[in-house]
Amino acid sequence: MTYQLLAAPLSLYSGKARGFLRWKNIPYREVLSSRSVYESEILPRVGMPIIPVMITPDDQTVQDTTDIIDYIEANEDGPSVYPAGPKQKLGALIFETFGDEWLLIAAMHYRWRYNKEYAWGEFGKTAFPELAPGEQFEAGKKAAAMFMGFLPMLGITEDTMGAIESSYEKFLSLFDTHLQTHDFLFGSRPSVGDYGLLGPLYAHNYRDPASGEIMEKLAPNVASWCRRTHAPQHPLSGDFLKGDEIPQTLIPLLEMFAREQLPILLDTVQYLQDWAKDKTSGTDVPRALGVHDFQIDGVDGTRAVIPYSLWMLQRVTDHLDSLSGDDKATTTALLDSIGAGALTKINIPRLARKNFKLILA
Template sequence: MYTLYGSEVSLYTGKIRAYLRFKQLPFKEVLSTIGVYKKIIRPNTGVTFIPVVKTPHGQYLQDTARIIEYLEIHNPQRTVIPPGSTQKLVSELFALWSDEWLVIPAMHYRWNKDNFPFIYQEFGQVVAPKFPRFIRAYFGKKLAKKFSGFVPILGITSQTIPSIENWYENTVLHHLNRHFAVHDYLLGSRPCVGDFALMGPLYAHLYRDPAPGKVMQRKAPHVVAWVERMNQTNVQLGEFITDDDIPDTLLPLLQNMFDQQWPVLSDTASKLSEWRATHCDEQLIPRSIGQHSFNFDGVSAQRAIASFHQYKLQRVLDTFQQFNEDDKERSLALLDRVGGKQYIQMNVQVRVAMVNNKLVFA
């Protein structure tokens, strides 16, 4: 029996919960209260991030990408990794985009829209789960204030908010809605890693929270159906699309990824290399190493340089580099159509790794 430590309000918990259900792995879910953080999560992982999965052998796993990687190795049945190289790469591209870029609208719509007192009650469950609602709301408001402080760090400001909303509602939801009108999942009738990554922001924040939930219901009913399908238990296995094909409905989103997110990822790698040169004696890498400029649908702004993004970037680049020459050629043909050919072959000068759940230089 696996144990999932997390919460319904947590972005990344939704990703792993859906994965465990699809894999049909027996698990129980434990709410990550303050007491659970102090007694279980921090002592066994060294960090205070959720979700955490405890294996039947007593191993504690942290970070959703590595959790799925571990569980795929130890539970190869009902795999969520496509056999084709191009589909595998596209799945990883969507995972990177969902985990690290869709956080922007997820955080904006949660903290800058009318989701209260719902959010206060949700966060209050973490602090005072057994207390009356008014006490939960009191503590939930104090905890929520901490999380809402991350909003400007992501580059969400009065200048960028109109572009963020326009992009999310008229690009992200629009193209996902068109795609899920035809396909059950990203790459056919079986979910891939990218689907589960999408579940993070699209379920916990943008489907469950009242204000963005109404937007999704109104603008993207096929995305709503996909979210609900992803949360089902005893889902039929399904198949990936044959011949390693990529649906044309995904191409606008892939193009948007390379137009918008990948310049930020490239600059992050460059900035981290510069930071390393002036911090030669430091092995642990801070979560942020300063600020840099980014462009969001024509609007320039500043955001924190998130060092962890390079770790996730390396996973995608390594996926491509592990292909044989024929597979690389097929993938490059697709990437050339969506503006990603040069990016996928970029060279990261200073690599990072995760050791004991901490980001370090490799």
């Protein structure tokens, strides 16, 4: 038995997992996450309607793209997507968090503002492949209602839409400039940070037709990166830059993380600390801890306080805590230079995932 990936072409996180498995040259079979597959496999295994889900050759269930990546890294041979250098690994973990949790905003906005009818059809094809196209469209329209309902939770409103687009276009410009001289974030080998960016950039903003046209026009190098990162021609190849180098072209992108996403993460830490004061180890963490203010490209908005993002950030702080001596000094200097020095001082209540849920460790 080979690995199975229960996934869908339109799914943001499926794109992240698929690109990684392809580059690692892992034999696997992708199973479309139709309604029947949800009922027969996903819900019995995971307990909630979520993709992607990976089933291992010995019938273990792995859910969450970060867990999928780490499972393969631990159990299969081949070059790692985690750089060995302390600065490059720090950057890769930051970009994974940025892609998974921040570019998600632009991905959801562009899909439901510019690609709505296309997405309805895709949802219908995925959930009900046995239906005729017209029936798929109507069924997809109903199935997509839940995802459209998430938009205010992410801070996507009429007041913030313009800023979301201007922020995203700035990101595209900066990443396109970097990709003029580098195949991936840190050289000729993709990192876990590349796969964090791949989910929103490929599965939504490249693959959806209207936003794909925008990407091709504004950032053709990013469009090319999407193609080669999702469907690599040379798996298991390439190297990270020597000497733990952080290309200067990445500094503005790291500064963007520090300016836009980090303040929200720091505020979320405060909410989690307050919530966790009277909670015990093993307590399930809610999907949201209330609502807080945020800012994107200088425009104020409100969004849900989403503690899952701190499980991702915890990977960054765990890496920092593991360092000492010169390694700690150089990473601290990098964080200070991009305006993210607060990462060396925060105290995230310990989080873990158990039975596919976020809990207090």
